[in-house]
Every structure is written in structure tokens, then in C-alpha cells.
Amino acid sequence: MEKFDYIISEMASLAWGLPLLIILIGGGLYLIIRIRFLPFLYLGHAIAILKGKYDNESDAGEITHFQALATALSATVGMGNIAGVAVAISIGGPGAVFWMWISAVIGMSTKFFTATLAILYRGVDSEGKIQGGPMYFIMEGLGKKWFPLAAFFSIAGLVGALPVFNANQLTQAINDIVLKPMGLYRGLQTDFVIGIVLATLTAIVILGGLSRISKTASKLVPAMAILYFVLVAAILIVHIDVVPEYLAFIFTDAFSANFYKGDAFLGGVVGGIIILGIRRGAFSNEAGIGTAPMAHGAAKTNEPIREGLVAMLGPAIDTLVICTLTALAILVTGVWQSSDANGVSLTASAFEESLPIIGKYGLMVCIAIFSISSLFSYSYYGTKCMSFLFGAKNKGIYNYFYILSIIIGATTSLSMMINLIDTFFALMAIPTMTATVILAPRVIREARIYFAKLKAGY
Template sequence: MAAFAQEVEPEGIDATINAVAGAVTGPFVSFIFAPLPGTSFPWIVLWLVVGATIFTVYFGFVQFRAFGHAIALVKGDYSDPNDAGEVSHFQALATALSGTVGLGNIAGVAVAVGIGGPGATFWMILAGLMGMASKFTECTLGVKFRNEYADGTVSGGPMYYLTKGMTERGYGTIGKVLAVLFSIFCILGSWGGGNMFQANQAHAQLVNITGGEASFLSGNGWITGIIMAIIVFVVIVGGIKSIAQVTEKIVPLMAVIYVGAALIILIGNASQIPWAFGQIFEGAFTGLGIAGGLAGALIQGFKRAAFSNEAGVGSAAIAHSAVRTKEPITEGFVSLLEPFIDTVVICTMTALVIVITGVLNQDPETGLYVWDAASGSIATADGSSGVELTSLAFGTTISWFPYVLAVAVVLFAFSTMISWSYYGLKAWTYLFGEGKTSEVIYKLLFCLFVIIGAAMSLGPVIDFSDAAIFAMAVVNIIGLYFLMPIVKRELLSYSARLKSGEIRKFKH
């Protein structure tokens, strides 16, 4: 990924952490984002696009056909409180959304638009719509092949459907290898995108509102990290029920704060919305002067969409596996709402605010965006990138909003971290066994990476975060290709019973 504009170099303890971590993660990042021979197109982006397209076609565009029923399920219309599981459909959706609706929507979109131009938004929306089918597939399998224990707890996710599902299909050995690889990458992903990136951008926004480079926090990310690590540890010690109780309150709150502010700006600039969409569509196919043109916009759009909504990654299947239901397909329906809410709605709103507020420098004569070769992104008035660019955009219309955004960013980061701690924990216990000692070791390591992420500079953090999460997708999607027929069978069975009236709404 290209460098970030005017990034403040870490100093002192932060600089030491940055140098060591960057050297360790570099080779892994290079492999995941290696381009296809003779092109600048990363092979991993094509992998995700092809997977989402195949699932969309194979299941007959299920993301559009089942949208209404998915909303009914979230409302609890078909929920039986006596079903096995730990959380409700809504809590499972909120937990999974808290792992996806986060700084990818605030900072990630700014990165995509800053490097790929407004056109990246078009590809982001397309990736979100197709990704709904990927999410549907993996979350159905997550519930179907979960482990249910005598004490009422459950463990599920790709680790389990790759072993049990692949064995059912006659590919047990391949499934076990894929499950181990997925677990390793999931642990790395929980430390990277689900942790380090969140802590990093939360710290950046706190520095932003406390004086920038003159702030007492500047160069002292480890201080922010320690405070966040302590708070995170207090919550994650309680397990999935504790996490679900926190996320079902935080997610709606932060969504109202952030989406509400975006709506205020968009309503106040309603006359410019058609122009902004014009920039998005034109930029999607021409690049509007940015380096890389169409390819640059497409790559950034798909990369950031995948990082934001995690469709095909397999992470959300872990949270959805804990749902109370005896019908695995119902959680597949519920989960397909995630990429829509996360990418199609919230990411698009962020991109529109950035484009409409004019924080990206545009040549008044040609209409092309001014490319800053030194920073590797579109030029901005003050060299902002990531969460700082989004903050600048909101601040042009609502002067005090950067302070409100700081609260939203910390809440987004916090909720994402506690959800990803659960994902990583389930992968950890799959590899090393269930038990209190094993769980505490993982949780302490997770909190250590909160501190490391807050102390590092954005470039290495976002590269490692992307690489770890996309590596999960490589393994997961291989398994999904093998297991698609099982999901198809579940879909046809449920649809027939719903049509015949055998499946009915519950009176609560």
C-alpha cells in the first residue's frame, strides 16, 4: 500500500516498537499483496471478487431475495428462546457488526478515497453487495457445524466447518490443514486489523483533538494503548455474553452519532449529492487523474470493502455461531445484512461527505484531482490521511464535530477490539484447547497488541492488518467452494418449509 500523507514519525518508545514490528511483518505483507504477473493488480483482490461473484450466482442472488426475511429474523419474529445457543439473532448481528462497523468505515474509506479517488467508492459498494452472498455462505456453515457444550456454551466458525464439513464431504485431511491455517491467520488478524489498527487510529484522533504534534500524546501512543488495553481486558474476561451485552448497546449508539452527523452534512449540501455521485461513477472508470486510474480506484475500493465488512474472511461466522437457533440458514440470512449496513450504507455516507466537503484538492479548470506523488495520495489542504481526513471533512461543516468524532472513533475501536478478541480466542482454543489458562494467555497477548498498535505508525499497521485478514480469506474461501452444496441443501429445505407454513412466527 502507498505511503500516507505527512505521517508523523514515531519517537522514543514508539519508534522502537515501530521498527521491530515492521521488520517482522514485512515479508508476510509483501506476499499477500503481490501483484498478478505483468500487472499492478494484487492477486488477493481478484480472489475475493471471484469468490463473491460465484456465491452470488450459485445461490440465485440470495442477498436480494432474502433481504426482507432477514429483517424479520433480526426483529425476533421467528426466534424460539428454547433453541440452543448463547445470544439472540440481534445480539449476534450486533456483535458481528461491531467487529465490522468500525474504523474501516471512518479511516478505511478515507484511505480508499485518498489513494483511489472518489471512484473507489463505486467499487466499494459493488464489493459490499456481492460480499453479502459470501457472508451468507460462511455464517450458515458456522452455525451448522458448531460445537455445543453441556454448559450451554458453543464454539463455531471456519475452524469447525472446515474440519467437520470437509469430513462430511470426504475431504477430512484437507479440512484439518485448512482449519489450522485459518486459526493461525485468525489469531494474527485479531491482533492486526481487529486490534492494532483500531488502537492506532483511536490514538491518532485523540492526538488530533489535543493539539496535533504539540499534544502531550504525540509520540506517546503507548500511553493510549495501556489505557485501552486495561478497559478491553475488563470486558473480554466475561466471554461472549459480556461482549454481546456491551456491543448491543454501543453499536446502535455509535451508529446514531456517526450516521446522524453524516446526514446533517449531506442534507445541508443536498444540492451537491448528484454531483458527488457523478464524481464517484466517473472516477470509477477514469480515475479522474489519480495515479493508477481505473485499476487504482478498483483495487482500493475492493481492498477497503473487504477490510471493512470482512465478507469471505470467515471472522463473522465465529460470532454468528453463538446464536440461539436450530435452523443454521436463518443466521445466514441475518448475516447478509452486515455488508449492506457496513459498506453500502455507512461507507458510502463517509465517502460522500469527503467528496462534497471539498477536502480533496481538485484542479478547477480540468476537474481532475491533484495527485501528490510524494505522499502517494490525492493532495489535501493539510496533508491529512486516514481518520484525520474524515475528521477534517466533517469539521468543515460542523466545527466541533472532530471532538464528537473522537468519541465515536474510540467507541468504534473499542467495540471492534472486543469482538475480534472473541474471534481470536476461538481460533486460539481450537489450536491449544479449551480452558481458563489457555484463554487468559490469549487475552493478555491480545491486550499487549493494543499497546503495540497505538505506538506504531499507520503505514505498517494497516499493511499488516490487511495482510492478516486477507490471508484468512484465502483459506476460508477454499473451504466454502467445497461446502457450497451443503448450504444449498439447507437453503432449499428451509425455503420449502417456510413456503408451506411449517415454519411460523413465534408470539413473544
């Protein structure tokens, strides 16, 4: 098992090397510069769209703008925001957070382009139903000769969508916060039982299809975000005297990397911390990876730019708000230096330090909702990839592998799970960003037409 863990770790390091940095960050910067920050001027309009002002039942699609964003967020707002941030700080120190922010701002532009393309170039599956996502906008936008690139994305997506990291960290949280203090933890046997329970809960929702997933997500996502915000706000109030100091520290340490413990990159620790922040940021908001466009591609709209604007809100909510809350809770409490814990256990230590009893159990509720909602949404992405590769009639087969993987994730090491998903996220980004950069001029043309009509009052 240790040898396999080492192989997966090496694969993740190789996948997240300089080429992917150029694709994700370089590609994202190219998109921002090409469109001259134009979508950022219409974030107020994006909120109006999200509130349903422009909903039209006769438009093509399956779900509302709000349900599409909630489905995408229920996948991204998960353990990446709680455990992923903790992993970033434990390895990289406060400075890693700054590079997660940079990843998010660039990611907002990337999400605008990919979600717009998901509507602009929707395809049909083998049953004749309208579908969206990178595999479809590659085929419809670039042509059938690009099928290998679309297939590459879908194959990587079959593994990248597996919920092993979320299952692993939810299991760890249940053990550390609930079972171990009560003396009920029994090792692998307990993990297996937790995995069975999670798999059963997930099966009840995901076997009901996108409609049930989106309706469940639209109820869970706002509630979990509000509860988490309240808990972290209480922690920050307790430590209000050091909050400004740590906010400043995030900026200064980003360029000194004094607390970085990982491998150097491009000859230095600053390069290493940049890669770490971008890697954890990408895992958090998935901008450029290609998962969210599959949810946004199902939105009920005939205006591609509208869905692109709604999708932009995802990285802002996910990384700039929720990840920052987690980071500040860990930093101001000092547990990032005083504790040897990692992942979700480090975040739990921060909550327990400031809010004894209430903190850790409140966090447990948030973790449960975050993780379970993610377990629901990722199944949809996997079935879309399965449908593209093997036909719509076979997409349900994926759900059974998906449910089994929850048990595997619950009973396996954190390092193996996070490296496995990181590797396939990196592979998914290659076709997504390649097609997005090539098709960018078409998105820019659509954006200029849409914003001109908006100014004219149409």
C-alpha cells in the same frame, strides 16, 4: 523500523494480488450465480428474524440473532468505516467507493453462505462446548483430513484479530482532535498513555467472555450508528448542492481512475483502483475473511438459513450505508483534495469543515465508540482461534497478548498497522472461501428446503 515497514508493505501487496481477487470476488460471484440471488428476496424476513420473531430459548447456541449481528458489526463497524474509507479516497479518489459497493453486494452473498455454514456445521471444542466458524465448518463439513486448512485459518486469525489498526487510529484521533489543539500532545509518551487506557478498558470487558462482549456490543452498535448518521446528514445538508454531483462522480471515476495514486494492477490504473476498493471493502465488512461466522456461529438457532439471512444485513449496514456516509462527507467538503491528511485525520477535517467544533468532537465520540466496540469483539475471534489450536483451557492466554497489542498499535505507524492486518486478512480468506465454495451445494439445498417451508407457512 523502516525496513520492517517495507517488508510488511510488500507482504500486503503480494497477499492482495490476483489470486485473492479471484478467490474473494470470483468466489462471491460464483455463490450469487449458483443461488440465483435467492436470499436477496428475503431481506424482509431477515429483519423479522433479527427482531426476535423466531427466537427459541431451547435452540442450541449462546446468544440471540440480534446479539450475534451486533457482535459481528461491532467488529466490522469500526475504523475501517472512518479511517479505511479515508485511506481509499486519499489513494484512489472517488471511484474507489464504487468498488467498495461492489465488494459489499458480493459480500452479502458470501456472508449468507459462511454464516449458514457456521450453524450447519458447528463443532465442539476440547471442553465439549458447541462452536462455530470457518475452522469448525472446514472440519465438520469437509472432514478431519482438511485439518491443515482449518489450522491455517486459525493461525492467520491469531494475528488478523489483533486490534492494532483500531488502536492506532483511535490514538491518532484523540491526538489530532483533542490533545494537539489544547497543546497537550507529547509524542510517543502520550501515545503510550493512551494505549494503556485503551488496554485497561478493553480488559474489563473482554475478560468477561462472549456474554459480556455481546451485551455491550448490542447496546453500543445501534447508538453509534444513529449518532454517526445524524452528524453526516448535517454535513450533507450543508453541501446539498454538490451531493448529486459527487454521487455521479463515484460512478464515472470508478472506470477512469483519474485520481488514483497507487500502483497499477493488470497493466492499468483501473485495475489498481478495483483492488484498492475491494481491499478496503473487505477490511470494512470482512465478507469472505471468516471473522463474522465465528460470531454468527454462536447464535441460538437450529435453522442455519436464518442466521445466514441475518448475516447478510452486515455488509449492507456496514459498507453500503456507513462507509458511503463517510465517503460523501469527505468528498462534498473537498478535503480529499485540499488536505494532505490521511486516515482518520482526513475524516476529521471533513467534519470540522462543515460543523466547526461540534463536528470534530461529535466525530470523536463516534470514533471512540466505533473503535472501542471493535476492540471488544476482535478478542473473541482471537480466543476462538486459540481454543481451536491449543485447547479451550488455553484460550484466555490470547487475551493477554491481545491487550498488549493495543499498546503496540497505539505507538506504531499507520502504514505498518494497516498492511499487517491486510496481509493476515488475505491469508484468512483463502481457507474460508475455499471451504465455502466446496460446501456451497449443501447450503443451496438447505436454502431451497427452508424457503419452501416458509412459503408453505411452516
